[in-house]
Amino acid sequence: MTLNEVVCISPIDGRELVRRPIMTDAALDRALAAAREAQRHWRRVALSERKAAVLRALDALEAMNSDIVSELAQQMGRPVRFGGEFGGVKERAVYMTRIADESLAPLVPDDDRPGIRRMVKFEPVGIVLVIAPWNYPFLTAINAIVPALIAGNAVLLKHASQTILVGERFQAAMDKAGIPAGVFQNVVLNHQQTARLLAAGEVDHCNFTGSVEGGRAIERAAAGSFTSIGLELGGKDPAYVRADADIEHAVDSIVDAAYFNSGQCCCGIERVYVDAHHYVHFVEGVAALVSKYVLGNPLDQATTLGPMAHKRFADHVRRQTADAIAAGAKPLIDTGVFTADDGAAAYLAPQLLTNVSHEMGLMREESFGPVLGIMKVSGDDEAIRLMNDSPYGLTSAIWSSDVEAAEWIGQNLNTGTVFMNRADYLDPGLAWTGVKDTGRGISLSRLGYSAVTRAKSYHLRQLNHRPS
Template sequence: MAETDIVCISPIDGRELVRRSLMAESAIDAAIAAARKAQKDWRAVPIAERAAKVGAFLDALLAMNQEVVPEIAQQMGRPVRYGGEFGGVEERARYMMRIAEDSLKPIPAENQKAGFRRMIKREPVGVVLVIAPWNYPYLTAINTIVPALMAGNAVLLKHASQTLLAGDRFQMAADRSGLPKGLFQNLVLSHDQTSRILGAGLVDHCNFTGSVSGGRSIERAAAGSFTSLGLELGGKDPAYVRADANIDHAIENLVDGAFFNSGQCCCGIERIYVHEKHYDAFVVGAVELVNKYVLGNPLDEKTTLGPMAHKRFADLVRGQNAEAVAKGAKAHIDTARFAADVGNTAYLAPQVLTGVDHSMSVMRDESFGPTVGIMKVANDEEAIRLMNDSPYGLSAAIWTSDVDAAESIGDRLETGTVFMNRCDYLDPALAWTGVKETGRGASLSRLAYESLTRPKSFHLRHDI
């Protein structure tokens, strides 16, 4: 039977939360045609005027925060006590708006010659398709939506089935702000419909955030269409606690980095390597902190750890934990302390594992859940080798009091971002990118505008 609806099942109670009908093929084609029409006029709008209109779009979105916070909890399980995502949304959006004029200005050729005008201009690519994930449904989408619009493009948004309401909210903000009709559109699409759009070359650029398998599907769908792609895929982000680290700070920050949002963070810490000097104290401190989490209904203000977004995600992590223990790892958290974890649901108790090694899935494959493995290391060399022993490379964090050492180690790490004494944060002034199976392209910073525009060279001779 053909798929006709997209359904969001709430992880809170396993019940249907929202259902949306898939768009008819004719409606999809009409939406793309409207985007093309709107983009032709939008690209001619001065950047300062674009900023005013995009700013109104952002303001309209931010005004929804009170309604959005419980919606996020209902859709993917993040506790309401942590508020929404709009602090980061605003920071990133306003930064990208602020640098747009300078990032998009013509680049004069070096060694200018008399009688010639030579420059490179940045032109919008046209229509940008944003395929957004559920784990940070606003933060991840805004990374591309705002710079794409500022660069003069039209934007089509396909949001994850788990966060359908986020797509609705973006559309409401666009409508209320008065963005030109057709310039931004939220589309409810199946995987097959998305593949058709890409395969037929109906859009000019696609930004996808999701799994490695999803990224491969996007590449296959777009093959031969010459549609450019930005892909942020899987991760297994490591952290290293050096001998000169502030151990108390490292424990506090790394526990939060591993377990916030039930571990469902693109740059969440999934494996920790601790210098033998601090290893025992680190494990004791981490276990003590993790035992303080309150697993429960994310709509309850007392809850600090909500359910994972779907039961199948929790089952994957349960399997990783069980495999690690079967191979000799030690599980430090008594899951019986967390009454909400009764098995066969999206509610999963946090776990800290030691005695782990890289033969175990929990140290090798993406978990994207509330579990972390901790290994003892003797020195920087061992830590670097283990941190690089992964098919992924999104971010890596180093806890140390030596800035030069952090930079030197970072130079040798196969990763997109190197943190020192912090983790799980996207600085909008820095490119967000990855290596290996984590993907390609970059969002945020002035480099984001490179993938959302194309260069056009002008070689103008006027001396005749």
């Protein structure tokens, strides 16, 4: 790879999959000018027409899905048997479209004043830069793209190099839907160009999903520009299995939440705290289920666990796991039966560790891979303390039969979302947000429109009004 190109190396075989040139600075300037001009007209298009155009783009994406599924497997390793991401993309896009009228309606004060018309309108911010990650390349991008376009903004999409073809799929869908030229543009940029956009205030809002260090780089670049920023960064999401939990359901759902997508999920479960009453039963159940995964080529329908997106990601998890074992953690999975894992490529066998502690990086630092640590706890207080012992705060999950208890525990957890009896799911009707090093800002729900709009107040006084 040169400084002027982006190259995607497939995790399947380590070979180059696709290569794309980075935009020249002149081309980027033209893209910005086109976005400014297009947005000036797009914001005046009726909301009903903007919504219809977005739904047409959604239909165009759906028509491509069979090809997209295999492309995703080749780019980032998710097995084709899971069918891609379109189900979640559709759920979020349709919901955000449905609530747009209410979300963008003017806010009218409830104290009427004769002769004065008052309201707060929500206007588009202008140009929204979406910087999307590779792990859920359509789902993460759609969270920002749909409300931004519906609200009347222009969108520049910069996708991760590992999933560079996703940006092209979005562009093709927008073009097929008849969205005017310049309103949506897929751009291939380097870090210096991205920093320039932010530092110069050439975009009005930036939505970034990625690493903590990446988020810090975004904030540094935008410092002093007054560009608004939404950041969804790292996570070390915990689960708590209470004494009143349905253990079979907890085993099934936690294993899926921890190992799906080879553990490369923003809100996947990475650590579990189990009430002492259920600890042995739970650990045995998880170990039995994890041992059934089939690690292999993601293009094979029999594969249930594909390679990680890149060898360096697998190597990080290998080092973290080895450090934990050296410090006393007990591995429960015989990784030798997973022949695809040769210890040198992106294929990584799943692992489950007990006898872990918060002295180990495995229980406090993001893994983002198919490994899970389990600790025994005495009850709610200890579970809350350990669940909060992390620099991250995206989601937390509680397995219990007591809704009131789960809500009370949730009030004491420092995360943006609290689940009960499920995990690793984005409800489009709820705000998707995080605390601590997980970042700041909101996407989805009615509040998701607030990031891509700005409030403008109107106080319109009629001089010819005569009070009665």
